[in-house]
Amino acid sequence: MTDRSAPRPGRAVRGSTTGRPLMAAMDLLGRRWALRLLWELRSGPLGARALLARCDGLSSSVLYERLRDLVDAALVVQDDDGRYELTDVGRELGTALQPLDAWARRWSRELDG
Amino acid sequence: MTDRSAPRPGRAVRGSTTGRPLMAAMDLLGRRWALRLLWELRSGPLGARALLARCDGLSSSVLYERLRDLVDAALVVQDDDGRYELTDVGRELGTALQPLDAWARRWSRELDG
DNA sequence: GTGTGTGTTTCTGATTCCGAAACGTCGACC
DNA sequence: GGTCGACGTTTCGGAATCAGAAACACACAC
Numbered sequence: 195m196t197d198r199s200a201p202r203p204g205r206a207v208r209g210s211t212t213g214r215p216l217m218a219a220m221d222l223l224g225r226r227w228a229l230r231l232l233w234e235l236r237s238g239p240l241g242a243r244a245l246l247a248r249c250d251g252l253s254s255s256v257l258y259e260r261l262r263d264l265v266d267a268a269l270v271v272q273d274d275d276g277r278y279e280l281t282d283v284g285r286e287l288g289t290a291l292q293p294l295d296a297w298a299r300r301w302s303r304e305l306d307g
Numbered sequence: 308m309t310d311r312s313a314p315r316p317g318r319a320v321r322g323s324t325t326g327r328p329l330m331a332a333m334d335l336l337g338r339r340w341a342l343r344l345l346w347e348l349r350s351g352p353l354g355a356r357a358l359l360a361r362c363d364g365l366s367s368s369v370l371y372e373r374l375r376d377l378v379d380a381a382l383v384v385q386d387d388d389g390r391y392e393l394t395d396v397g398r399e400l401g402t403a404l405q406p407l408d409a410w411a412r413r414w415s416r417e418l419d420g
Numbered sequence: 421g422t423g424t425g426t427g428t429t430t431c432t433g434a435t436t437c438c439g440a441a442a443c444g445t446c447g448a449c450c
Numbered sequence: 451g452g453t454c455g456a457c458g459t460t461t462c463g464g465a466a467t468c469a470g471a472a473a474c475a476c477a478c479a480c
Contacts, residue, residue: 203419215411216408256468258427286410290410293405295329297403298328301399354457355458368462369437369438423479424477426478428473428476430471434467434468434470435469437465437467443458445457447456449453
């Protein structure tokens with residue numbers, strides 16, 4: 195690992211050397227479990243083990259790597275109790291993703307009638 | 308590999324055995340380049356090589372794997388000329404992701420002031 | 421002390437990815 | 451006819467990322 199750093203707008207990002215914000219966002223959110231973790235944190239702060247319990251199949255190694263990414267990206271912080279919670283901009287992302295939830299239901303109906 | 312199949316609502320999905328639509332969506336969209344490909348197709352049908360040209364760093368092997376996923380999920384189809392284009396529900400996803408674009412800009416301002 | 425619950429890191433093997441090369445096809449163009 | 455280029459697609463080795471289990475440290479309860 196050594197050199198891991200989370201994508202941030204303004205930096206070179208996988209898939210785009212321009213660092214365009216949306217590309218940085220897609221690089222970050224396109225990593226496994228990133229979207230899901232943000233989704234789980236919408237409802238309030240959670241500890242690491244609580245997150246693991248909610249995300250069936252998530253391994254702890256990836257969890258902590260992803261949490262580091264999200265903290266780096268200023269979407270998540272640790273509160274005084276050590277639990278992880280969304281920052282303001284992280285919470286905004288939650289609402290920005292809300293249409294996705296509604297879409298997923300339409301998608302589901304579309305597929306199996 | 309052999310047995311790859313794209314996540315679809317109603318089936319067991321990585322991260323959730325319930326097959327809840329949103330979890331299926333996040334599994335699908337959480338794969339590398341999936342979001343980005345949908346984003347690039349928003350503006351109209353594109354051939355495989357055009358997609359490769361737009362996605363700097365995307366390899367052809369992953370492109371075709373992802374395209375298979377998206378076609379499986381009924382978000383993308385091939386038109387008569389062989390180009391890939393969004394289905395109706397795929398286009399709806401595009402608009403559902405639109406708030407993400409606006410959010411990414413706010414995020415960018417947030418990070419580097 | 422012996423548990424049991426956290427948070428976190430480390431290791432190994434499996435999956436996924438990149439990158440480049442190769443294949444076939446089609447339509448120029450000579 | 452042949453050759454050239456642009457396209458769609460598949461294959462393969464090495465690199466990055468992942469899952470899964472194990473282990474560590476730290477609390478607090480019994």
